[in-house]
Each structure stands twice: as C-alpha cells, then as structure tokens.
Amino acid sequence: MRSCLLLLFCLLPAMAGCGPQPIAGGTSGQFCVNGEFLGDVELSLYPADSSETRAGFGVTTDDGWFQLVQEGANGRLLLPAGRFRVTVNSAGTEWPIPADYTKPETTPLEIEWTGGIGSLNIDLAVHAADD
Numbered sequence: 001m002r003s004c005l006l007l008l009f010c011l012l013p014a015m016a017g018c019g020p021q022p023i024a025g026g027t028s029g030q031f032c033v034n035g036e037f038l039g040d041v042e043l044s045l046y047p048a049d050s051s052e053t054r055a056g057f058g059v060t061t062d063d064g065w066f067q068l069v070q071e072g073a074n075g076r077l078l079l080p081a082g083r084f085r086v087t088v089n090s091a092g093t094e095w096p097i098p099a100d101y102t103k104p105e106t107t108p109l110e111i112e113w114t115g116g117i118g119s120l121n122i123d124l125a126v127h128a129a130d131d
Contacts, residue, residue: 025076026067026068026078027078027079028065029065030063030064030119030120030122031043031124033095034124035123037063038060039063040090040092040093041060041095042059042088047084051105054104055071056068056069056070079113083110084113085109085110086111086122087102087103088107088109088124089102098126
C-alpha cells in the first residue's frame with residue numbers, strides 16, 4: 001500500500017502537465033466589427049496570391065484579442081511581411097457573419113503586414129446592406 005501511494009505521489013507532478021496546452025507567442029492582434037470587439041471568431045489568413053494555402057489562424061477572446069498559430073495548431077505563427085486575405089468564421093459567436101467573409105476566394109477583407117513585432121488590428125466595417 002505504501003509503495004502504491006509513493007508511486008502515485010511521484011507521478012502526480014508529471015501528470016499535471018499532460019493534455020493540450022495553449023499555444024502562445026504568435027503574432028497577436030485585436031478584431032472588431034464596426035469598432036466593437038468581437039469574441040469567439042476564427043480569423044484565417046491566406047497569402048493574397050493564394051486562396052488555397054492558409055498561413056495560419058487565431059480565435060478571438062471576448063475582448064477581441066487573438067494570437068496566430070500555424071495550420072493544424074502545430075505551433076505559434078510569427079506572420080511574415082506581406083499582403084493577406086482574412087476570412088471570418090464563427091467559433092461560437094452568434095453575430096451573423098456575412099457569407100462573403102467566410103471564404104478566401106470572396107472575402108473583401110485584406111491586410112498589409114510589415115512583419116516584425118507589433119499588433120495586428122483588424123476592423124471589419126459592415127454596413128446594413130452587407131448583413
């Protein structure tokens with residue numbers, strides 16, 4: 001019995017680190033719609049010259065913040081300099097996302113990123129006719 005308790009006591013610290021861990025350290029930014037921060041949104045970035053290869057993605061928190069991760073969530077993504085198309089999809093938000101914004105071929109949302117350290121701020125201006 002004592003040896004079982006000792007074994008359990010030794011294994012508990014090792015088991016505490018098991019399971020999926022959040023990925024941090026990628027290019028960060030904030031997303032808003034008409035100036036209002038929006039959470040539970042998945043933002044995907046595609047190089048402007050290719051709609052087939054997703055560079056990475058991020059999911060916004062309640063205050064609109066996100067950190068980019070690599071495709072497949074295999075690690076952080078430090079976004080290189082360039083022009084990117086951005087798609088917007090629900091990750092739980094009830095806000096009605098206009099259909100054009102959900103596909104890389106049709107999204108009108110584009111950004112120019114200079115690279116390096118900084119914050120990527122994306123503001124989606126949606127008018128009543130876009131809803």
